[in-house]
Amino acid sequence: MACGSGIVGRGHTGSGHPPPPAVANNTRERCGWPVVTSRADGCAPAGRGLPDGTGRDREVGRRRRAGQVGGAAAVLAAPVFLGAVATGGWRAPGFDQWSSFVSELGATGSPGAVATNAAFAIVGACLLVFAAGFGVSLPGLRTIGALLVVPGAAFVVLALSPCSAGCPIALVDAGATPADAVHNAAATAGLLALSLAAMLMADRAPVGFGPAWFRPFSAIAGATVGLAGALFGLAVLVRWPGGIALFERLMLVAAMAWNTVTGGILLRGGAPSDAPRPRRCPPPP
Numbered sequence: 148m149a150c151g152s153g154i155v156g157r158g159h160t161g162s163g164h165p166p167p168p169a170v171a172n173n174t175r176e177r178c179g180w181p182v183v184t185s186r187a188d189g190c191a192p193a194g195r196g197l198p199d200g201t202g203r204d205r206e207v208g209r210r211r212r213a214g215q216v217g218g219a220a221a222v223l224a225a226p227v228f229l230g231a232v233a234t235g236g237w238r239a240p241g242f243d244q245w246s247s248f249v250s251e252l253g254a255t256g257s258p259g260a261v262a263t264n265a266a267f268a269i270v271g272a273c274l275l276v277f278a279a280g281f282g283v284s285l286p287g288l289r290t291i292g293a294l295l296v297v298p299g300a301a302f303v304v305l306a307l308s309p310c311s312a313g314c315p316i317a318l319v320d321a322g323a324t325p326a327d328a329v330h331n332a333a334a335t336a337g338l339l340a341l342s343l344a345a346m347l348m349a350d351r352a353p354v355g356f357g358p359a360w361f362r363p364f365s366a367i368a369g370a371t372v373g374l375a376g377a378l379f380g381l382a383v384l385v386r387w388p389g390g391i392a393l394f395e396r397l398m399l400v401a402a403m404a405w406n407t408v409t410g411g412i413l414l415r416g417g418a419p420s421d422a423p424r425p426r427r428c429p430p431p432p
Contacts (some may be wrong), residue, residue: 168330181285201275210284214347214413217280221410225403226275231266232399238262246388248314249395255311264306273387275408284413288351293343298402301337305330314385338376357412368405372398 211387235242235252238259253263278299280294308329317328346369349362375398382390 153177172332185238204248210286211416212312213280213308214284215280215416217277217284218410218413220273220276220280221406222278222414224270224410225373225407227266227273228399228403230271231263243392244384244396249393249399250305250314250334251308251312253306253309254314255309255326260309263332267302267306271299271304271306274299274302274406277406280413281409286352287353288348291344291347291351294340294347295307298337299338301340304333310422320382326385336378338372338402341402341405342369342372342376345372348409357408361408361412363406366406368401368408369402375401 154349231252232249235244235249237254239257242259249255253260257263273378275296278292278295281295306432308326310327311324311332312387313322314330315323315327317323317331320327323331345365349366349369352362352365375394379391379394379398382394399430
């Protein structure tokens with residue numbers, strides 16, 4: 148059986164030296180670094196746990212590049228979205244930042260519908276790229292990566308299924324259309340998923356991911372999205388326009404802030420590798 152170079156004889160590795168002592172979970176100590184293996188003889192599977200780090204370096208580079216692409220997309224999403232909302236009053240006469248739904252900018256018949264829905268589609272595409280880059284860069288956080296797909300898909304649905312005039316809420320307003328129901332469901336799912344992703348990231352972020360304040364920031368951002376979303380729903384039920392506008396914008400700003408900060412960390416190559424880089428083993432005497 149080959150391991151490294153040469154033939155592995157009884158009680159020896161391919162280098163002709165005794166095998167390293169066994170450690171729990173098939174872990175071997177090589178050159179002072181733990182190398183996780185899946186074989187009892189201490190040989191690492193091809194491309195994983197290589198003592199010279201060659202295969203690992205390629206994998207780390209691939210993950211970092213994916214994270215940087217995803218991070219750049221997340222950073223881009225915020226100004227596109229905020230720009231579309233901030234300039235809404237110029238493109239849609241009658242739109243009021245303090246009483247109108249954001250989605251009214253893209254409502255059927257709105258003068259700014261085309262521009263707003265195009266911006267929503269761009270934001271959705273950016274967030275989908277962010278989710279993909281996050282998942283590749285941090286494969287140990289697949290649950291969070293899957294949750295991040297939902298906001299991206301939600302923005303695409305918002306663009307493809309704009310609400311009707313006034314953006315009535317399904318199950319609350321009798322005049323709500325099927326398109327309104329789809330629009331409402333997509334927005335709700337996207338914000339809930341992002342709130343959960345942020346709170347999970349506060350608990351599961353790898354050691355060394357971003358600055359020391361990232362974990363508490365992530366917890367606060369996720370909780371803000373969830374709490375503001377609940378207060379938004381209450382404002383809708385009691386038909387309080389000022390509360391609707393305030394809480395909707397609060398949860399959207401918190402969500403975009405989390406996307407931007409997390410994306411910025413990935414863009415700077417902040418996703419840590421799974422283990423310290425192994426040193427090259429000295430040649431046998």
